[in-house]
Amino acid sequence: MNTTINLAGVELKNPVMTASGTFGSGAEYSEFVDLNRLGAVVTKGVANVPWPGNPTPRIAETHSGMMNAIGLQNPGIDLFCERDIPFLKQYDTKIIVNVCGKTTEEYCEVVERLADEDVDLLEINISCPNVKAGGIAFGQNPQAVEAITREVKKRAKQPIIMKLSPNVTDITEMARAAEAGGADVLSLINTLTGMKIDVHKRAFALANKTGGVSGPAIKPIAVRMVYQVANAVKVPIIGMGGIACAEDAIEFILAGATAVSIGTANFFNPMTTVEVADGIEQYMKQYGFETIDSMVGLVK
Amino acid sequence: MNTTINLAGVELKNPVMTASGTFGSGAEYSEFVDLNRLGAVVTKGVANVPWPGNPTPRIAETHSGMMNAIGLQNPGIDLFCERDIPFLKQYDTKIIVNVCGKTTEEYCEVVERLADEDVDLLEINISCPNVKAGGIAFGQNPQAVEAITREVKKRAKQPIIMKLSPNVTDITEMARAAEAGGADVLSLINTLTGMKIDVHKRAFALANKTGGVSGPAIKPIAVRMVYQVANAVKVPIIGMGGIACAEDAIEFILAGATAVSIGTANFFNPMTTVEVADGIEQYMKQYGFETIDSMVGLVK
Amino acid sequence: MAKKWKEQVTVISQECITEGIYSMWIQTENIALEAVPGQFVSMYTGDGSKLLPRPISICEIDKEKKSLRLVYRVTGEKTGTKQFSQAAAGDCIEVLGPLGNGFPLEEGKGKKAFLIGGGIGVPPILELAKQLDGEKQIIVGYRDTQFLYNEFCQNGTVYVATEDGSAGTRGNVMDAIRANALDAEIIYACGPTPMLRAIKQYAEEKGIVCYISMEERMACGIGACLACVCQSAEKDAHSNVHNKRVCKDGPVFLSTEVEL
Amino acid sequence: MAKKWKEQVTVISQECITEGIYSMWIQTENIALEAVPGQFVSMYTGDGSKLLPRPISICEIDKEKKSLRLVYRVTGEKTGTKQFSQAAAGDCIEVLGPLGNGFPLEEGKGKKAFLIGGGIGVPPILELAKQLDGEKQIIVGYRDTQFLYNEFCQNGTVYVATEDGSAGTRGNVMDAIRANALDAEIIYACGPTPMLRAIKQYAEEKGIVCYISMEERMACGIGACLACVCQSAEKDAHSNVHNKRVCKDGPVFLSTEVEL
Ligand SMILES: Cc1cc2nc3c(=O)[nH]c(=O)nc-3n(C[C@H](O)[C@H](O)[C@H](O)COP(=O)(O)OP(=O)(O)OC[C@H]3O[C@@H](n4cnc5c(N)ncnc54)[C@H](O)[C@@H]3O)c2cc1C
Ligand SMILES: Cc1cc2nc3c(=O)[nH]c(=O)nc-3n(C[C@H](O)[C@H](O)[C@H](O)COP(=O)(O)OP(=O)(O)OC[C@H]3O[C@@H](n4cnc5c(N)ncnc54)[C@H](O)[C@@H]3O)c2cc1C
Ligand SMILES: Cc1cc2nc3c(=O)[nH]c(=O)nc-3n(C[C@H](O)[C@H](O)[C@H](O)COP(=O)(O)O)c2cc1C
Ligand SMILES: Cc1cc2nc3c(=O)[nH]c(=O)nc-3n(C[C@H](O)[C@H](O)[C@H](O)COP(=O)(O)O)c2cc1C
Ligand code: FES
Numbered sequence A, B: 001m002n003t004t005i006n007l008a009g010v011e012l013k014n015p016v017m018t019a020s021g022t023f024g025s026g027a028e029y030s031e032f033v034d035l036n037r038l039g040a041v042v043t044k045g046v047a048n049v050p051w052p053g054n055p056t057p058r059i060a061e062t063h064s065g066m067m068n069a070i071g072l073q074n075p076g077i078d079l080f081c082e083r084d085i086p087f088l089k090q091y092d093t094k095i096i097v098n099v100c101g102k103t104t105e106e107y108c109e110v111v112e113r114l115a116d117e118d119v120d121l122l123e124i125n126i127s128c129p130n131v132k133a134g135g136i137a138f139g140q141n142p143q144a145v146e147a148i149t150r151e152v153k154k155r156a157k158q159p160i161i162m163k164l165s166p167n168v169t170d171i172t173e174m175a176r177a178a179e180a181g182g183a184d185v186l187s188l189i190n191t192l193t194g195m196k197i198d199v200h201k202r203a204f205a206l207a208n209k210t211g212g213v214s215g216p217a218i219k220p221i222a223v224r225m226v227y228q229v230a231n232a233v234k235v236p237i238i239g240m241g242g243i244a245c246a247e248d249a250i251e252f253i254l255a256g257a258t259a260v261s262i263g264t265a266n267f268f269n270p271m272t273t274v275e276v277a278d279g280i281e282q283y284m285k286q287y288g289f290e291t292i293d294s295m296v297g298l299v300k
Numbered sequence C, D: 001m002a003k004k005w006k007e008q009v010t011v012i013s014q015e016c017i018t019e020g021i022y023s024m025w026i027q028t029e030n031i032a033l034e035a036v037p038g039q040f041v042s043m044y045t046g047d048g049s050k051l052l053p054r055p056i057s058i059c060e061i062d063k064e065k066k067s068l069r070l071v072y073r074v075t076g077e078k079t080g081t082k083q084f085s086q087a088a089a090g091d092c093i094e095v096l097g098p099l100g101n102g103f104p105l106e107e108g109k110g111k112k113a114f115l116i117g118g119g120i121g122v123p124p125i126l127e128l129a130k131q132l133d134g135e136k137q138i139i140v141g142y143r144d145t146q147f148l149y150n151e152f153c154q155n156g157t158v159y160v161a162t163e164d165g166s167a168g169t170r171g172n173v174m175d176a177i178r179a180n181a182l183d184a185e186i187i188y189a190c191g192p193t194p195m196l197r198a199i200k201q202y203a204e205e206k207g208i209v210c211y212i213s214m215e216e217r218m219a220c221g222i223g224a225c226l227a228c229v230c231q232s233a234e235k236d237a238h239s240n241v242h243n244k245r246v247c248k249d250g251p252v253f254l255s256t257e258v259e260l
């Protein structure tokens, strides 16, 4: 049995990775899980300069999920390269840097800055509001998706993962646009935009009014989108959205994902990632699967 | 204190109604709740002819929600008019008939057939796949939304509610299109498309592969959309999606809904509708609200 | 219309009767008074993430104590049935019932009857066996371990089939009927679809009246949502299409009414 | 790095100590051994629809028995804290801890100190009072009913403020300090933001070292998600912006470090 997978030429020891923004750069969770056991660590989104993020409250609980409006607080690419990459290099796991920006130029600056760094893949978060397009996210318009993919791809030394927004009518349109622009891998889904109102305070639960819904609540929507995208493009897919156990991860793999990311579940079970890795192995043994690839997209 | 509301000239004794498809035409739930206590009963979608619906399994449980692919099984407008409307006329509640179809003509046929029936409002479910547009739902394209609204409005004797699909990039675009087409009221949200895979059987949980996700899991997305639409159009809004208690209903009202519909919650608590009606009154007393209108859209 | 209630029932006792199969007595206020054999209840987990009912057949009815016995299988680790199995005497569970139509007892009066249960379809046959007034040949099929055997023996002649041959006839309930050269004038059956399909065919070949109890995923449990339909042979009066609702029109159907 | 554990702890005892306020002792395996005053734990509800942790301060630590006391308010009907309040001795709860930095005890050694708690910020002051080695003036403020009063009396001189005047000084903790003409060389405080703001200002005016324990909504509880930040006066070394994480860099901060 072999759990390795291949993402655009990068071999991961298993398909289990972390979802950006839920795992920092791994330091905090390294107290709970052996990072060497993970296929990859995907870092919190990093921008060209430090971002302070949104005012608090930044999170709220929802039924079987949560809502966040962290606002992409990050220390900026310089401190990130100096501190977070060396930390992760101590471990035998792949490093995927999640990149955010408000303009194409900002994304490109980060991507160029990472060219000489020892990281394995770049994940481009295009759910960020595009300031030049009046704040609608890059990921909500196929032309914008293709354009930013192309610009980033031109400059990237590492293979690029385009991370799709689920807040769209037709996710396959965005997936095809990213593929056309040169994406090596697609990851999905980012959070669904939500809102919560405290009826007793008659105020928004989040200072930002809206936030991104994540966790088990959104899993059926995420599985559907992964299935649709897997049937629309040729590049490999990293599936995520509500994965909390091995069965959940396998659901995404059977729907068409080559790898999976675990986000919100870390917050209620810091050992989730490793438990999922173990559970996938067990499942493969139980049903006699020799490789991950033989399970990818098996349910049609 | 006064809980009445006005929807396009129709006065409802309170803002609580049922969500189409979850309450039949009221007969079954009349064993648990006094239908006289409801602002309105919204019936299961009805088409020009009987529809057999989808094969089973038609439903699956999801975290804090469920997924359905009933496939709009319905007895057809003739039997409906003969049996369901007279049943509901026994009660002092408003009757809202939910209408479905596969073509504009089919919708129009139902609407015309209802012209002389004693029903108060029509709710047009445009989440149905538009067979002439290759199966993409009417509600996922603003031109289609405006066109079908216009056609239906032309023929309808009763005020029309256009029921919006949440599976879109920008719900306000659809809301404005419906308003432009002549919608008297908007209702939202219908279900979010999801998928579930049984990893042990390696098969879809639903015979239809995909289904519509409803219940508390989707509430934050529904509240966000109601808030957006309330700030984009002038017509009143019926809010729904995961309402299970009075606080949930009030959350929608504060976000901008004039009325609320209760769907999935009926399945786990058949008394939900009446409990919500009672809870709204309590809330109004507690905080000194004299009318529902004074709460609509209060949180900005 | 028969009355139904949503009640907060109290667990009287809970017991694991064989691996993975639990037997629970619950104290109801009204449900037991109204219940008839072949009806079921909807059980709710109380966990906010598991909202749908778990339909469970009524295995025994004690009208005097207003209590019901439910016998159910735990289907997996993080399931609702697992949660029920952890309830102890005194704990409360939300239950909706009694639901469905139940087995028609009048039709079987004084007749030579097969009462057939397969797997987790065995439990409802027990109360049927207790209440049916006729010549009762009870045929129960299991994969391996039996349960409720002694209770059945008090209510008729019992024939057992096990797939692994560990007890009674090796094979299924049809094998047991053949092996014991049994015959009947009326059949009542509950169990997995392949078993029901075989019984339906057998009954129709022999021209015997046959009632089968069906299963389907449910949401409302009371006939409103149209989740739980099965295909009917004729156009159904309520649906106006070839669909009947298992939760309301069933779960017990005449074998000739439905397509399997 | 101090060790943390996610443990399935057992409830030793549970008591309602005043209306809506509960006191629970839990049996841990490791958490209590590592815990210091001012730290907190994340409690999980076990209900699949309520996934986020409820951060609760450590009120008392019994290293010998490896147990912790948690004193918490039930905030509403369908809440996680309501669920905790229904746990009985023997029940299990998932807990992550110990979390955060805790109150610095060395700084206060031998000094004349204010130990200030307000409302549901009172509990962590108890273990602090037990462990701090100095002249302890404990000032506790309540809306109406007091709790933990007797326990405080065993660990210092106690001054009470109540908003309704039902005990001690009518008003808040600052009113109690003024009414009793108290002074101090160091301050430790936990309570609602307006109280902390007043104390911060008081301390800075008097030039006293002051530690305050802050609250914010949390998701991870260990410093990874950046949900729980407060604004820092200077650029923070970790975040590289003016934000500190309450769960990891705090919850206890020097009053001069943070903006309120
Ligand atoms: C009329 C009727 C009577 C039944 N009587 C019994 C009985 O007496 N004893 C018994 O052990 N089982 C019985 N079943 C099957 C029982 O309902 C399922 O095993 C149970 O719902 C599974 O729930 P879970 O929490 O274990 O599984 P989960 O996987 O957590 O269930 C998820 C959802 O799927 C539904 N579901 C899963 N399996 C089934 C199934 N086979 N049939 C219907 N819904 C299902 C659940 O109700 C729930 O909504 C009956 C089913 C029906 C329709
Ligand atoms: C460091 C720290 C220590 C605390 N110590 C105590 C204590 O010792 N005793 C006590 O009674 N309370 C304490 N609190 C407050 C306590 O965390 C909240 O009252 C509790 O989380 C509310 O949960 P719930 O299930 O009652 O409410 P719900 O409304 O069900 O909570 C929903 C979500 O919001 C979060 N939340 C709600 N209110 C607060 C709040 N005030 N602060 C942070 N998160 C909140 C919950 O954790 C949960 O994630 C502390 C908070 C922090 C940050
Ligand atoms: C607190 C939080 C912060 C997040 N930050 C980022 C981010 O910086 N970049 C990004 O691409 N996605 C971010 N996400 C989205 C997640 O990576 C993931 O796509 C989403 O949460 C769905 O997965 P989950 O349900 O497993 O959490 C964040 C999610 C959460 C909950
Ligand atoms: C079983 C089921 C059947 C439904 N049938 C219809 C329908 O016929 N027409 C329609 O417009 N919406 C239908 N809906 C959608 C609901 O009316 C409602 O928009 C949605 O479920 C969200 O509300 P909820 O979360 O309260 O259920 C159905 C929903 C469910 C769960
Ligand atoms: S479960 Fe709703 S109709 Fe049967």
Ligand code: FES
Pocket (backbone or CB within 6 Å): D217, D218, D219, D220, D221, D222, D223, D224, D225, D226, D227, D228, D229, D245, D246, D247, D248
């Ligand atoms: S709660 Fe995640 S950083 Fe504090």
